[in-house]
Each structure stands twice: as C-alpha cells, then as structure tokens.
Amino acid sequence: MKLNYWLKQLFLFILFILPVIAMALFSYRYLERNLNEVTLMRRTAMAELAATFIDEKLNHLVDLGKALATRRQFLRHVESGRWDDAIKITEHVPSDFPFISRVSIVDIDGTLKASTPGQHDLVGKSLSNRDWHKGVRRNWQPYVSEVFQAMYGALPNVVAVATPVKNDAGIPVGILVLLIKLDVFSGWINNYKIDGTGFLFVVDQKGQLVAHKKFAPQGEIIDFSMVPSAQKVLRGEEGWGIFYNPVEKELRLSAFRPVPSFGWGCVVTQPKKDAFMLRDKVLTNIFIGYAIIILFSALTAIFILKQMAVRRVSEEKVRVLNKELSYKVKQLKDVNKELETFAYSVSHDLRAPLRSIDGFSKIILEESSDKLDENAINHFNRIRAASGRMAELINDLLLLSRVSRNELRIEKIDLSAIVQKISQDLRSRQPQRMVEFHIAGGIFAYGDSVLLENVLVNLMENSWKFTSKHASANIEFGVLNEGKKRVYFVRDDGAGFDLKYADKLFGAFQRMHTHGEFDGLGIGLATVSRILHRHGGSIWADSAVEKGAVFYFTLGDLA
C-alpha cells in the first residue's frame, strides 16, 4: 500500500518535471549547436580572408615580375644576352621594393647569369634543379615557388617568383627571378589574431611552412606536410576540422582554405579547448541557469505534491469531523425526541389528577356547603385556585419546551389585528373594568404566528393584570421606528415595578410582586423572551413603581 502511494507520487513528480527537463535539454542543445556554428564560422571566414589576402599579395608579386620582365630595354638586353646590362636596369628594385631581397636573371636552361644586389657566388652555375625553374619551364608562365634556402649571403629562407622573359614572338629568352624572404610573409600573418592562442599559418605547395607564429622565418624550414590540416588544404579542400597535431602534440581546431592558383594554403588554428572556451563558458552558465530552474521546478513539484497530500489529509479530517457531527446531530435528535415524549406524557399524566382535585373540590363545595364552615369553604377554594395555577404552569412549561424545539413557520402577520382580538377577549372576561385600548393599526411583521400571538397575549395579559388595581387604565400597543430597527411596544399605566429588579424580569419563575398582589405566573415573560430570541429579536422593559410599565421588543429580519 505504502509502496503504491510512493510510486504514484514519484510518477506525478516525474510527469511534472519531465517537460521542464526536456525543454532545458532541447534549448541547451540548440544553443550548443549555434555557439559551435559561430565559433567555426569565425575561423573559416578568417581562413578565407587570409587566403584571399595571400592570393592578392602573390598576384601582386607576379604582376610586379611581369611588369619588370616586359620592359623594352630589359627585354632587349636579355634577348641579346647582355646580362649585366639587363641586371643594371633592375638594380633599383630591391631598394624600391623592400620585400624583394634579390633579383636574379637566369637563362632558359637555368644558368644564373646575373644577380643584384652585390655578388652572387653561383653566377654561372646551373640552377635548373630549383623548384622555381622547374615550375616556370612547365608552361613558361610566372610561377611562385616553394620555400627553399637561397644560396647567397646568409643563406636565407626565401620564396622565388619566377617570371619568363619572352621576346616579341613570345619565345622565352630568359627568366627573371625575384626572391622574397619569408620574413615578409611572417609580417603579413601577424595581423591575424584570434582570441589569444589562435593564429594563422601558411604552407607552400609542398606543405612547408611559409609563415607560422611559432617558427622564425629564418630558422629551420619546417615541413608541415604531416599536419592533417595542411594535408587537407594541399588536397584543395576547404573547411574545418578538429585534428591531433603531432608537431604541437594537442587537439586543435583548424579552419583551412587553399590559395588555389598557387597551391598554397592558409590554416587558422587554435587549441580546441581555447577555441571553444567562450562557448564552454556560455554553456556552463546556461547549464547552471537550467540546473537552477530544474531545481526550482523540482521544489515546486514537491511543494505541490505536498500540498495535495496536505489537502488530502484535511479532507480526510473533514470527513471524520462530518461523521462525528452527524453522530452528534443524531444524538441531539434523539434527545429532542425524548423531550417530546416527556412533554407529551406531562400534558396527559399531570392534568388528570389536577382535574380530579379541582372537580371534587367543587363538588364538595356545591353539595356539602351546608355542612362546611367558612374556613373549610375558603380552604377548598384555595385548593381549586392552586390546581388552576398548576394547570397553567403545565401549559406554560409545555409551551416553553415547544418554543425551543420546533421550527418557526415564518409568514406575514397582522400584529394589530391580533392585539385587537386579545383586547376584546380580555374585555369579555371582565367587562366591568374601565380600560381603554389604544391600538395602532396596520402593524405587520414576519414571524411564527402561533408563537408571536403567545407573546402578545402574555404582554397584554400582564398589562391587564397590573392595571387591575386602578379604577381606570390605558393599555397601548404600537411601533417606534428607531432608525432602521422597528421597536414594538405594549404600554400600560398600571402598578409598574422597580427597575432595580429588571434583570430578573425575564428569568423563568421570577416574580416582581408577591403572590397575593397579582395573580399570575412567572413563566410568561421567560417564554416571551425565548420566542423573541428565536425570531432574532429581543425584549426589554422600562418602568417605575406606580408609573406604569412599557415592554419593548424587536424582531429579526425574517422577511
């Protein structure tokens, strides 16, 4: 059972969390992909830019060669074999073009004929095995050579731009060779910086380094042909890749682009972890962010589940309370039933003996009055009076209990009419009394007609009773509109009572006057009070000895 419950809870929890996790995963992947793309695109773009730049620069050199090789005078001299004169014309070139370190003229067989500046040891020697010679001879077109070590002076690392010198007929008569020191290329690539550890390097058609941040241009000529990115670029491929660089001995991200017309290649490279550092930083932050969100969702899910559990517990509590309540209600109903039965037997069983007491007392008085003296007659009369009172007491008790038990039957009641009827009834009981009734007409109210009639009978009878000692009396019924509340009243100018005892007035069995002064029971006002309270109203009195009394009462809004 418990396992089942926890399994369900777990299931709900997962159900809640799953969408959040899925969303987080999805957007993380998406971001990762985008960031990757951005990183790669930057580098491939840079490689492209570099390749274009190198291409331009090399073309520029080729154009320069062409321009020099086609000068009329120069051409005449070369054609005629006047090598020294030809070289004289080109003497200004190294100083005019600082990136050209040497100008040489070679015949079509590759023999060095002249060179500037200064002396060249190899003049007269054959340079036909040089890459630049082979390259130019292929199609007699300008050619940019691979990197090699020149045989003059300090034996620098250079690249040769060889331009064929052709006569007017288009027949090659010599070769103009411009030597460019690698330092020039190194100078160019220094402009390319990528995020600290990234850099650009250039390889020649053989895979040798033309320029590389880490290698001095005039140091050893480095063969990069084993480097995967160089291999790719030499095959004419362009793009990017993550390679293990055996020379640098680490994983690198390289974007590569060939310089097509010259067979060279540009590679933008960076240690992989550096290249993706920014991406990784962003992703880490995102990850943390999502982790927080997921954590928060998880907590929310747990909270909600807990609330549901709490709700379930309180619903259970409510159920239990309801059960208890209905049990108590049943108990109450049973008690009420008992009370009803009790009231019933009271009404039946107590009255019968009373009737006997009264009846036989009367019979004795009627039939044996001649045998009785004044005292005996008096005593029997008292017996009768007492039994009469007891009967009324029983009635009132029954009424009091009934008031508490029954439901009110609410309807519109004409209070004035009821009071009128009561006044007529009173008058008929003792027609000799001089009492004037002042009954305000048209007073309606909402309530239980039987019970309210009881109230008015009680109050009117009280007034009737307590004015009985006066020769003439006035009894009044009306209503006051005190603001929103309607206050009904019954007023008389009879004996009144001392307000000092007012708080006892509405207690059952309390009396304001001794038994002898006024006939009457103390239960009436208690019943009246109870009835009015059940109607949501209240009752209070005002009086002074011999100044009459007023009973005010209100009813609740039962309309």
Added chain:
Amino acid sequence: MKNKNVLLVEDNLDDVELTLRAFKKNNFLNEVVVVNDGVQALDYLFGEGKYADRDVLNMPQLIILDLKLPKLDGFEVLKRIRADERTKLLPVVIMTSSKEDRDLLEGYENGANSYVHKPVNFEQFVEAVRQLGLYWLLLNESPSVK
C-alpha cells in the same frame, strides 16, 4: 330526552365520576355505560366477552373515548370501530387531556367525529360536557344502525 345510551370509555375513575356528575348536572338522563379499557369497549360494542348477552342491535348513541387506555389504546379502539360495518357510522367524540397536535390529527385521520380537550377546571369541564351532550344527544342526527 330519548333514552339513548352513551358509551364512556375511560380508565381514570375520578374522571368517570366527574363525567357522570357533569351529565347529571346537565340533566342528561341517558344511560351512560362505562368501560375502563379498550378491550372492554370492543367487547361491549360487538357483544363479546362479558357482554356476550348484550343486544348488539342496540348501539350507543354516542361514544366518548379517552386516548390513553390500558390494554388497547384509544386510536386502536377507534380504528376497530371504524373498521366494522356494525359500528363504523357511530359518532365518536375523543375527550382527552392531551392538547398535542398530532393526537388531534391522528384522531381525525382515524375517523373521530370530534375532539374535545378535558379542562382541568371543573366548571369548564361541566360546561364542555353540556355542550357535548346538547349537540350530540339532542341536535345531531345519528345514522340508524342496520
């Protein structure tokens, strides 16, 4: 006054005494047959038990019935009276101490002709009997029994 008799079904001997006196006071000369419980009432009406010799054709003019009776209670007696062809039309007046509404209702629902509350005060009691007698024994026309 015609000599029609009245069947009084009452268990309280004091009440019997008072009722008889009330009849006398009012000069009702009818014979009042008194039975003290429900079984005896039915025995009388149907000529059974100790009333086996009674002439059942001579039904009472009026039945005054109390409610709280030993053996068989008032409502039961009433039901039996109304259930039998011979007695179903007889006038039955319930006279009881109870003022309870439901006794009133049940009385009428079971076919009582009238419901009178027994007052405690003797004068009022005598007056009630007088009114009863005047109406049911003099003014009212009872159906003849076949």
